[in-house]
Amino acid sequence: MNKSNVGIRVAIATILIVGTILYLAITGVRANKSYYVTIQELQGMGNHAYTRHLRVAGNVKPGSIERNGGHMQFVLVEQGRVLHVSYVGDDPPPDTFKDNAQALAIGMYGRDGIFHATQIQAKCASKYAPAKPGAQTTQTASMSPAKAS
Amino acid sequence: MKRTLQVGLPIALAILAVGFYQAIFVAPTEATMGEVQRIFYYHVPSAIMALLFPYVNFAASAAYLLIRRSNPLRAQAADALALAAAEVTLVFASIGLATGMLWGRAAWGIWWTWDARLTSFLMLWLLYVSYLLLRRFTAGGQTQTLAAVLSVFAAIDVPIVYMSIRWWRTQHPSPVFFGGPDTGIDPHMVPAFVLNVAGWFAWGVLLVTLRYQLQRKRQRADQDATLRALESTLQSVR
Incomplete structure (x- = not known):
């Protein structure tokens, strides 16, 4: 296998992989309403x-x-x-x-x-505001696995 | 290595200690999520580092690929830096995933979901797991080159992770920073956040530097061993 042959193989592999990633990214953008x-x-x-x-x-x-x-x-x-x-x-x-x-x-x-x-x-x-003093805030009770069951 | 530790460790630990104090005791409790929101001060800085150090890994890998034939000795230094950055990236990405899952369970009611942000970030984590596995378990002289090529894919994934909450609808909140109106954090939360970003950055730089120095020592020890083996064969031929 000579040197230019290796270069061509690497180029083909690169194009295939980058092309696949681009294809997945673009179709993903089109289907952007899929999560909800x-x-x-x-x-x-x-x-x-x-x-x-x-x-x-x-x-x-x-x-x-x-x-x-x-x-x-x-x-x-x-x-x-x-x-x-x-x-x-x-x-x-x-x-x-x-x-x-x-x-x-x-x-x-x-x-x-x-x-x-x-x-x-x-x-x-995406906005974090401080709780008002005295106001009821959510407590961290849901962290305990007992409550989740 | 000793000097790096003597200088770097006190700096990093001092910033992290003040950051911890600010995050846990000073920053106000968030209105809707409550105390759980404080995990933000660890989740987001870790995630930022997990998106930053891949570029150190990528730059070092690219340098390795460019000079590995023309300047093999310097290329070894680039490779050592690439390895150090990859390991530190994996640590930060793991912390980002773990803190994210804990926070998600409390705030969303679920540990995990396959939305674009979580999936692309998991992909980044998997890429670095495979990067390190590749370096550990492949034999032959191509290991460093293959690893350097793999780092290119990680570098492609990083902007996808960053943009995912802008491009797609996700479970993950849309950007808190640079997110437009009705986003952002309260000014009283800024010191805790900035200190933790700075502290974890200093910690990451310290780890990368130490790991780089260790890898250089190993490389030199390997080179010496190879040289001695060659010399002994020459003597036995004579």
């Missing part, structure tokens, strides 16, 4: 919305959380659009899940117009 959908997108999906397992993002409407044993109902709001969510799952929602918090509901959209979630995740804001 907004309420508006969910309601604009038509029949597809009922057949897919989805993540929906929104803000928890203040006062809408109703707990009932392992069952919970709440309303997500996003830019004036409203989505009723019914949650039945094993894990309690994280402590950061409360009024006005950003949340993700994971599950299926029912034909009854209610989103049936099997998992709730909170999403954090």
Whole structure:
């Protein structure tokens, strides 16, 4: 194997690998809505919305959380659009899940117009403000595994 | 190495101690997340270092590839620096992943999710695990060259990690810094954050320097051993 031959092989391998990475990156950018959908997108999906397992993002409407044993109902709001969510799952929602918090509901959209979630995740804001003195802040109780079970 | 320790260690430890005090006792408790948010002062600096030292690794690897034929002795120095930076990157990336998972469990309710930020960062971690495995377990004279090529891919992944929360919708919060309106930290949190970034940077530089010096010593010991072996063969031929 002479020297120029090695060079060509290395060049071909480099082009293949860099090309694959670029392809994955570009298709990834196009599919940028894949991690979650907004309420508006969910309601604009038509029949597809009922057949897919989805993540929906929104803000928890203040006062809408109703707990009932392992069952919970709440309303997500996003830019004036409203989505009723019914949650039945094993894990309690994280402590950061409360009024006005950003949340993700994971599950299926029912034909009854209610989103049936099997998992709730909170999403954090990118702004950190100090707690007001005397105000109730979230405690770190969810760190203990006993509570998660 | 002794001087590096005597000078570097007190500096790094002093900044980290003040940073710890600021982060745990002085910085205000965050409004929505509470005490858990203090992990921010460790998670973000570690993640910054895990995105910074790959470029030391990359620059040293590129230098190695360029001069390995024309100046083999200097190329060995570049390779030692590349190895040192790679090991320190892996340490910081591991801390970033671990603190991120703890924080995620408390703040999001989950340990892990396959969003773009977490996945691309895990990829960076895996790239450096494979980099070090490659260096450890391959035989033959090509090890350093192959490792240097692998570091190029890590260098490609770093900007993807950084931009992931800007390009895609993620579980991970969008940028806290340079993120536009309605982002950022309270001015009272700035000292704790800045001190921890500075402290972990100093710590990282200290580790890289010590590891580099150790690797240079090993290289010289190897060279001496090879030279002695060659000389003894020559004498036996004579």
